[in-house]
Amino acid sequence: xxxxxxxxxxxxxxxxxxxxxxxxxxxxxxxxxxxxxxxxxxxxxxxxxxxxxxxxxxxxxxxxxxxxxxxxxxxxxxxxxxxxxxxxxxxxxxxxxxxxxxxxxxxxxxxxxxxxxxxxxxxxxxxxxxxxxxxxxxxxxxxxxxxxxxxxxxxxxxxxxxxxxxxxxxxxxxxxxxxxxxxxxxxxxxxxxxxxxxxxxxxxxxxxxxxxxxxxxxxxxxxxxxxxxxxxxxxxxxxxxxxxxxxxxxxxxxxxxxxxxxxxxxxxxxxxxxxxxxxxxxxxxxxxxxxxxxxxxxxxxxxxxxxxxxxxxxxxxxxxxxxxxxxxxxxxxxxxxxxxxxxxxxxxxxxxxxxxxxxxxxxxxxxxxxxxxxxxxxxxxxxxxxxxxxxxxxxxxxxxxxxxxxxxxxxxxxxxxxxxxxxxxxxxxxxxxx
Amino acid sequence: xxxxxxxxxxxxxxxxxxxxxxxxxxxxxxxxxxxxxxxxxxxxxxxxxxxxxxxxxxxxxxxxxxxxxxxxxxxxxxxxxxxxxxxxxxxxxxxxxxxxxxxxxxxxxxxxxxxxxxxxxxxxxxxxxxxxxxxxxxxxxxxxxxxxxxxxxxxxxxxxxxxxxxxxxxxxxxxxxxxxxxxxxxxxxxxxxxxxxxxxxxxxxxxxxxxxxxxxxxxxxxxxxxxxxxxxxxxxxxxxxxxxxxxxxxxxxxxxxxxxxxxxxxxxxxxxxxxxxxxxxxxxxxxxxxxxxxxxxxxxxxxxxxxxxxxxxxxxxxxxxxxxxxxxxxxxxxxxxxxxxxxxxxxxxxxxxxxxxxxxxxxxxxxxxxxxxxxxxxxxxxxxxxxxxxxxxxxxxxxxxxxxxxxxxxxxxxxxxxxxxxxxxxxxxxxxxxxxxxxxxxxxxxxxxxxxxxxxxxxxxxxxxxxxxxxxxxxxxxxxxxxxxxxxxxxxxxxxxxxxxxxxxxxxx
Numbered sequence: 027x028x029x030x031x032x033x034x035x036x037x038x039x040x041x042x043x044x045x046x047x048x049x050x051x052x053x054x055x056x057x058x059x060x061x062x063x064x065x066x067x068x069x070x071x072x073x074x075x076x077x078x079x080x081x082x083x084x085x086x087x088x089x090x091x092x093x094x095x096x097x098x099x100x101x102x103x104x105x106x107x108x109x110x111x112x113x114x115x116x117x118x119x120x121x122x123x124x125x126x127x128x129x130x131x132x133x134x135x136x137x138x139x140x141x142x143x144x145x146x147x148x149x150x151x152x153x154x155x156x157x158x159x160x161x162x163x164x165x166x167x168x169x170x171x172x173x174x175x176x177x178x179x180x181x182x183x184x185x186x187x188x189x190x191x192x193x194x195x196x197x198x199x200x201x202x203x204x205x206x207x208x209x210x211x212x213x214x215x216x217x218x219x220x221x222x223x224x225x226x227x228x229x230x231x232x233x234x235x236x237x238x239x240x241x242x243x244x245x246x247x248x249x250x251x252x253x254x255x256x257x258x259x260x261x262x263x264x265x266x267x268x269x270x271x272x273x274x275x276x277x278x279x280x281x282x283x284x285x286x287x288x289x290x291x292x293x294x295x296x297x298x299x300x301x302x303x304x305x306x307x308x309x310x311x312x313x314x315x316x317x318x319x320x321x322x323x324x325x326x327x328x329x330x331x332x333x334x335x336x337x338x339x340x341x342x343x344x345x346x347x348x349x350x351x352x353x354x355x356x357x358x359x360x361x362x363x364x365x366x367x368x369x370x371x372x373x374x375x376x377x378x379x380x381x382x383x384x385x386x387x388x389x390x391x392x393x394x395x396x397x398x399x400x401x402x403x404x405x406x407x408x409x410x411x412x413x414x415x416x417x418x419x420x421x422x423x424x425x426x427x428x429x430x431x432x433x434x435x436x437x438x439x440x441x442x443x444x445x446x447x448x449x450x451x452x453x454x455x456x457x458x459x460x
Numbered sequence: 461x462x463x464x465x466x467x468x469x470x471x472x473x474x475x476x477x478x479x480x481x482x483x484x485x486x487x488x489x490x491x492x493x494x495x496x497x498x499x500x501x502x503x504x505x506x507x508x509x510x511x512x513x514x515x516x517x518x519x520x521x522x523x524x525x526x527x528x529x530x531x532x533x534x535x536x537x538x539x540x541x542x543x544x545x546x547x548x549x550x551x552x553x554x555x556x557x558x559x560x561x562x563x564x565x566x567x568x569x570x571x572x573x574x575x576x577x578x579x580x581x582x583x584x585x586x587x588x589x590x591x592x593x594x595x596x597x598x599x600x601x602x603x604x605x606x607x608x609x610x611x612x613x614x615x616x617x618x619x620x621x622x623x624x625x626x627x628x629x630x631x632x633x634x635x636x637x638x639x640x641x642x643x644x645x646x647x648x649x650x651x652x653x654x655x656x657x658x659x660x661x662x663x664x665x666x667x668x669x670x671x672x673x674x675x676x677x678x679x680x681x682x683x684x685x686x687x688x689x690x691x692x693x694x695x696x697x698x699x700x701x702x703x704x705x706x707x708x709x710x711x712x713x714x715x716x717x718x719x720x721x722x723x724x725x726x727x728x729x730x731x732x733x734x735x736x737x738x739x740x741x742x743x744x745x746x747x748x749x750x751x752x753x754x755x756x757x758x759x760x761x762x763x764x765x766x767x768x769x770x771x772x773x774x775x776x777x778x779x780x781x782x783x784x785x786x787x788x789x790x791x792x793x794x795x796x797x798x799x800x801x802x803x804x805x806x807x808x809x810x811x812x813x814x815x816x817x818x819x820x821x822x823x824x825x826x827x828x829x830x831x832x833x834x835x836x837x838x839x840x841x842x843x844x845x846x847x848x849x850x851x852x853x854x855x856x857x858x859x860x861x862x863x864x865x866x867x868x869x870x871x872x873x874x875x876x877x878x879x880x881x882x883x884x885x886x887x888x889x890x891x892x893x894x895x896x897x898x899x900x901x902x903x904x905x906x907x908x909x910x911x912x913x914x915x916x917x918x919x920x921x922x923x924x925x926x927x928x929x930x931x932x933x934x935x936x937x938x939x940x941x942x943x944x945x946x947x948x949x950x951x952x953x954x955x956x957x958x959x960x961x962x963x964x965x966x967x968x969x
Contacts, residue, residue, distance in 0.1 A: 214885030
């Protein structure tokens with residue numbers, strides 16, 4: 027069948043006019059019907075990890091650059107990663123690396139904002155990718171789960187507001203607690219030292235005393251408060267909250283994920299994906315290593331290796347990897363040249379010129395390496411990937427078209443992806459991975 | 461004859477005196493009796509039932525001072541036998557430091573006081589702006605004068621604080637400024653006007669200019685007469701044309717028009733805001749989104765309060781006093797009352813800041829705050845009241861959770877009073893509520909003193925709900941206290957927890 031010019035115009039107009047905030051997405055766009063990704067697990071290496079010590083090793087750059095890591099490992103040529111990541115190295119066919127991320131900003135706040143929103147700071151404060159996807163989920167899903175669509179473990183981003191101008195309704199649910207503790211005390215859902223019986227008897231006490239409505243009438247939004255409380259108890263006492271109960275997992279599997287906060291957070295993320303949670307962010311802290319860099323790496327890297335590798339494998343084995351996009355990156359890399367001067371004494375400072383990220387699943391191919399840096403990891407050598415290239419690619423995997431707009435509370439619409447201008451140069455979507 | 465004449469004159473004088481006396485007494489009582497009369501005439505129905513003393517003291521202390529009455533205040537008030545004790549209480553609250561803080565907070569919301577990266581105000585300007593508003597409120601500056609200063613000031617936004625009205629607008633084009641003025645002081649969305657009206661109104665602000673200085677992030681708002689040196693003919697929203705000499709800042713005449721007593725929208729919005737803050741509903745349904753039909757409304761209570769506002773010399777506190785003194789504000793809530801929407805006292809969830817302060821009061825909570833603006837570092841002492849936070853960017857998890865105003869537009873619908881299950885989770889189960897309850901002085905008291913449990917329950921109810929427990933509540937608690945499985949301490953802990961989670965605590969009523 028031939029598409030008439032008018033059909034094409036209408037089709038184009040439909041895409042252009044569809045808006046997240048109006049909820050016309052999903053149902054209306056063609057892309058989302060075939061969108062491969064349903065869930066996003068964002069592993070945020072908070073503070074910025076060094077590309078040389080993770081996914082872009084430079085064994086021949088000299089010890090001033092490579093430090094002690096001179097024997098990268100990998101199952102195939104051109105896909106070598108740091109020797110401290112052996113488990114990840116073994117399953118390189120399930121994920122791809124982007125070695126040419128760049129934005130040139132060395133401040134945490136601006137860099138975090140850039141990488142997570144895909145915009146340079148300007149007049150409007152944009153929401154991050156997670157907030158946009160969760161917001162979209164809220165507006166298109168008819169019977170939403172009681173588990174909030176955007177879960178952050180265990181601390182909030184802190185560098186900027188995840189929800190931006192989308193406002194408080196788009197904010198994530200921040201778990202607090204420690205998934206590696208005996209009980210993962212998710213803030214508000216699980217309270218340490220309070221047995222189930224006590225919770226039940228408390229609820230009875232509350233309901234026995236709280237006769238407010240009967241006396242004062244039902245106007246105002248009193249019934250809403252009753253519904254909210256009932257819903258909260260579904261999480262506290264019902265089955266819904268069990269998604270956070272990691273003791274329901276086999277002990278061996280928990281060991282494989284690593285008995286540390288990050289590893290167990292990865293396990294919790296998998297459990298959340300299983301019940302259909304669209305966005306999970308793990309803020310993995312401890313990468314901002316101005317001092318004692320290599321000492322820190324000797325514990326951080328094995329934690330990352332165990333947690334992330336087991337997560338990818340576990341998702342794959344359960345048939346969830348095709349619909350789950352795993353995105354691992356920090357706000358920037360760290361300076362390839364090690365700073366041996368006091369007070370740093372062997373630390374690495376911020377480096378926005380070049381850094382690496384990892385992408386797995388969600389319809390993206392594994393086993394690929396996109397872009398490269400020069401022999402010391404100082405500059406991007408080929409195929410620069412800017413933050414907006416990355417966010418557009420992620421959005422596309424979720425069926426969100428790059429021409430879409432977001433509704434600002436003050437009534438105007440803003441482009442989801444920044445238009446190309448002096449600040450925003452494009453390297454292009456990561457078509458290599460499709 | 462002469463005598464009788466004298467007698468008659470004396471008699472006449474006596475009557476005159478009596479009449480004078482009655483008149484002057486009447487004048488004193490007139491203001492309140494007027495609002496009650498006007499309300500009952502408008503309602504036409506049976507007499508309003510009044511709430512009891514404990515309900516009143518909690519209601520009025522929360523609504524005017526954003527806190528709970530103390531146990532002592534409640535007891536003294538109940539024992540006070542004077543007839544005018546309610547009036548005395550609200551007079552004491554109006555003008556108290558807490559009233560100033562709370563009213564200032566409302567202006568900070570309406571006028572978008574917030575530092576925000578990378579737009580809007582820088583913290584220095586926020587502090588100057590907030591301090592200006594606080595002084596305007598605490599000195600009870602006439603409302604028309606305050607708005608006039610906000611509209612006509614020029615100078616550095618760090619030094620001449622009211623110019624921040626212009627600087628805090630996200631869109632500082634003439635059209636954006638015009639829309640901001642219409643929204644903040646006339647309760648109107650400029651988009652609803654005709655194109656011609658919008659264009660005419662925007663022209664008034666064409667000579668408002670903003671320039672940077674050499675001090676970091678300081679800006680100067682000033683009148684720029686332009687280069688054509690010609691007088692301008694500008695059109696007011698009601699169609700009246702005014703010629704402004706090119707040397708004169710058009711904002712002066714504009715402010716005259718905005719704040720004139722004939723400007724219905726200006727006084728209507730002020731009264732609507734006060735009624736809404738106190739009653740939880742507007743006299744007209746669209747509180748700060750006044751449409752053409754709203755401006756034509758002849759609602760007798762609205763007309764009366766507007767007249768009082770103007771005749772008192774734009775004294776906003778006077779209107780607050782009139783409303784809180786009235787029977788309609790002091791009404792008893794009941795299921796059966798068939799009142800129109802505007803005439804109800806609407807039970808509503810405490811807004812984020814007030815809830816935080818009230819929890820602080822009940823639990824010794826001490827919320828901690830953070831700001832997304834990296835510097836200059838804003839230090840907030842841990843005992844500072846949340847209501848007093850002048851900068852909208854300084855926030856906390858629970859403030860966000862309970863729907864604090866983002867201060868983007870300053871309209872009432874920005875503030876979210878809805879209940880959500882995340883809020884319930886916070887109050888039912890959060891670690892901070894639990895930790896504070898565990899070492900609460902009433903829990904310790906239950907553990908240490910072998911007080912009779914009834915005495916304890918009285919204190920707990922007064923502390924949290926500002927009233928005495930009812931007999932059926934005591935009966936219910938008695939069975940709880942007789943439970944042998946729990947220690948006294950645990951029982952006390954659970955009761956306090958239940959009281960804090962009751963809707964009676966979380967709501968104004």
